[in-house]
Amino acid sequence: MNGTNPASLPAMVYIVGAGPGDPDLLTVKAQKLLTQADVILFADSLVPRQMLGGVRPDAEIIRTANRTLEDILPIMIDRVKNGRSVVRLHSGDPTLYGAVYEQMRRLAEAGVDFEIVPGISAFQDAAAKLKVELTVPELVQTIILTRISGRATSVPSREELAGLAAHQASLCLYLSARHVEKAQEQLIAHYPPETRVAICYRLGWPDEKIRVVPLEKMAQVTREEDLIRTTLYIISPALGTEATARSGLYNPEHSHLFRKSK
Missing domain, CATH: 3.40.1010.10 (Tetrapyrrole methylase, N-terminal domain)
Structure with missing residues (x-):
């Protein structure tokens, strides 16, 4: 510009x-x-x-x-x-x-x-910097964008974090760092405690920080490093996983309107 x-x-x-x-x-x-x-x-x-x-x-x-x-x-x-x-x-x-x-x-x-x-959302920038795909074939195919209830905004009861976590999808948690202990408790009821979590602080700012930790350490690291404001959490089976399955999109054995299978 x-x-x-x-x-x-x-x-x-x-x-x-x-x-x-x-x-x-x-x-x-x-x-x-x-x-x-x-x-x-x-x-x-x-x-x-x-x-x-x-x-x-x-x-x-x-x-x-x-x-x-x-x-x-x-x-x-x-x-x-x-x-x-x-x-x-x-x-x-x-x-x-x-x-x-x-x-x-x-x-x-x-x-x-x-x-x-429209603009790029933090979860997209975070996934790019983590070099991960949040929808890995046969592992996870759903992304949930949500938050926990806070002082300014209440989440409808049907969308409470505990219910969404039951899907074990790639879950992107916004605006929740001040309630991280509550969030961790609800998440760990459904995700294994060793599930990798990316704590993404002030993405794109000069003081950006990204920490990838086990879910059981999510609250501890957040508090220790004072990552309270402008923090996004990504909880996903796709983090730290060496997936072997592949999409049919570019698979030579898969045919579609523009390409015949080999």
């Missing part, structure tokens, strides 16, 4: 996924919007400043970590109604734990047009 200028954008709100924190993982569309927007609102506690490296020098930058939705929405609505383009920059993908539903609803009520631009 070079920050030189840009053709103007239509006056609307662009709800943009910043990815986990690495500017190189922004989508091309997200980069273009950031270089062109008149106004950028970003959650500075979750999105590092480095994501704004190519914005226009005259862009209005508004930090939102200390603001409520009631503070943020009037700003976005006002700027759009005054003919300015607004990027609302969210960490990861805005549709996953991004609290975007309430923003979209109120923007629609105010007659303000908006667009959602």
Whole structure:
């Protein structure tokens, strides 16, 4: 991104996924919007400043970590109604734990047009850095994205972690580090204690840490290394496994519409 200028954008709100924190993982569309927007609102506690490296020098930058939705929405609505383009920059993908539903609803009520631009989620970046596939043939074919109930958000009883863990799928646990002992207790009731867990702290940030430990050490390592904020856990049979089964997709013995078996 070079920050030189840009053709103007239509006056609307662009709800943009910043990815986990690495500017190189922004989508091309997200980069273009950031270089062109008149106004950028970003959650500075979750999105590092480095994501704004190519914005226009005259862009209005508004930090939102200390603001409520009631503070943020009037700003976005006002700027759009005054003919300015607004990027609302969210960490990861805005549709996953991004609290975007309430923003979209109120923007629609105010007659303000908006667009959602997806971003890479932390679980995708984590799997790439761990060099694993979370869906290994004959081992695990399901990915569950979830969280444990916290102070700000309660999880419906039908989605409690203990019930989801019973599937022994690749489970990606967001927003749960402050309740890690409770999470470990519920997980270990279904996964073997030696199951590998990746503790992924501030992925894409300069102080990123990834620790792979047995499930029985998940809470201990989290506390010892103070990995509380912006932490993702991946619990999966695919971690630390040398799988021998293979997909039929590129198997010479498997035929499909575009290829006959050999």
